[in-house]
Amino acid sequence: MSKPSDLVQGTLDLLLLKIVALQPMNGWAISQRLKQISSDVLQVSDGSLYPALHKLEQEGWITAEWKPSENNRRAKFYSLTKLGRRQLEKEAADWSRLSAAISHVVRLEEA
Amino acid sequence: MRPQHWLYSIPLRLRFLFRRHHVEQELNEELQFHLERKIEEGIASGLSAKQARYVAMRAIDALEQRKEEMRDMRRIHWLTDFLDDDARASRSGACAARPESPTDRQKNFFEDRDGRELNVSARQTISSQMQFQPTTRSRLGIHRVCRSRIECQREARVSKRTQLPGDRHVTALFKVFCLYAGWPPQQLGIIYTLEARAFDHDAAHL
Numbered sequence: 001m002s003k004p005s006d007l008v009q010g011t012l013d014l015l016l017l018k019i020v021a022l023q024p025m026n027g028w029a030i031s032q033r034l035k036q037i038s039s040d041v042l043q044v045s046d047g048s049l050y051p052a053l054h055k056l057e058q059e060g061w062i063t064a065e066w067k068p069s070e071n072n073r074r075a076k077f078y079s080l081t082k083l084g085r086r087q088l089e090k091e092a093a094d095w096s097r098l099s100a101a102i103s104h105v106v107r108l109e110e111a
Numbered sequence: 112m113r114p115q116h117w118l119y120s121i122p123l124r125l126r127f128l129f130r131r132h133h134v135e136q137e138l139n140e141e142l143q144f145h146l147e148r149k150i151e152e153g154i155a156s157g158l159s160a161k162q163a164r165y166v167a168m169r170a171i172d173a174l175e176q177r178k179e180e181m182r183d184m185r186r187i188h189w190l191t192d193f194l195d196d197d198a199r200a201s202r203s204g205a206c207a208a209r210p211e212s213p214t215d216r217q218k219n220f221f222e223d224r225d226g227r228e229l230n231v232s233a234r235q236t237i238s239s240q241m242q243f244q245p246t247t248r249s250r251l252g253i254h255r256v257c258r259s260r261i262e263c264q265r266e267a268r269v270s271k272r273t274q275l276p277g278d279r280h281v282t283a284l285f286k287v288f289c290l291y292a293g294w295p296p297q298q299l300g301i302i303y304t305l306e307a308r309a310f311d312h313d314a315a316h317l
Contacts, residue, residue, distance in 0.1 A: 026144070027145055046145065046171045047177050050142065051183075051184055059119075
């Protein structure tokens with residue numbers, strides 16, 4: 001699977017779960033929202049987004065439903081499942097622990 | 112595996128299995144939707160329609176490969192490939208009403224599209240292409256690269272004959288078992304072994 005170049009490895013699932021937790025969204029809206037929230041810092045390449053979404057769906061963390069989009073075109077909307085919410089909490093906690101540890105190391109004063 | 116996981120994944124896998132054409136259509140539709148939004152965005156930013164389409168296609172680089180990755184995520188494509196191959200082999204088998212003699216088989220195998228017999232160098236080229244080449248779609252090796260009518264014919268004959276030794280049935284049952292046990296089948300060397308054995312058996316008799 002192609003790796004997203006601008007994301008820390010292993011964080012894509014967490015980001016997608018978090019975005020989908022806000023409200024049900026289609027793939028296009030998810031990528032736009034992620035760019036918008038992170039002020040263009042985080043960008044998921046289009047080629048990585050859909051395989052990742054399908055993986056999350058397969059894991060049972062998100063579920064998909066076909067609905068009309070804002071321009072009345074049929075689109076696949078993803079929403080978080082109960083299982084996904086639990087996974088999100090777990091991954092968010094892991095990320096907090098990891099980022100705190102990394103910050104701690106980076107801020108060490110040189111002798 | 113947790114039971115909640117199966118609550119979501121079993122209906123999905125059954126859907127991939129029994130409504131796979133519909134699922135394929137949805138996959139195309141989903142990517143098409145994204146592509147169109149991307150083109151609209153490009154046009155809005157001042158690109159021509161042609162340029163916008165080019166940029167959008169570049170963004171979803173190697174579209175077919177992406178689709179393949181999405182199919183991989185279903186963890187069931189090996190079974191759908193297997194069913195597709197089986198159906199294709201049955202169709203090809205039904206067309207060949209008359210059993211072929213080894214001489215006929217050799218003769219048909221080295222015919223071109225128009226039925227003319229190929230010369231020695233063409234035969235050598237084809238023989239070199241006949242190597243076992245699993246596609247990315249099927250790491251289990253059931254779905255083989257099929258470049259020409261000659262290879263299609265050969266594949267049909269191989270699929271048909273591999274039913275005889277019983278390996279194919281064992282493999283199929285084993286795969287179904289793996290599916291429900293949740294094992295990633297591509298990691299199970301036994302399937303490779305069974306299929307490689309069936310393939311060697313067929314190759315030896317060509």
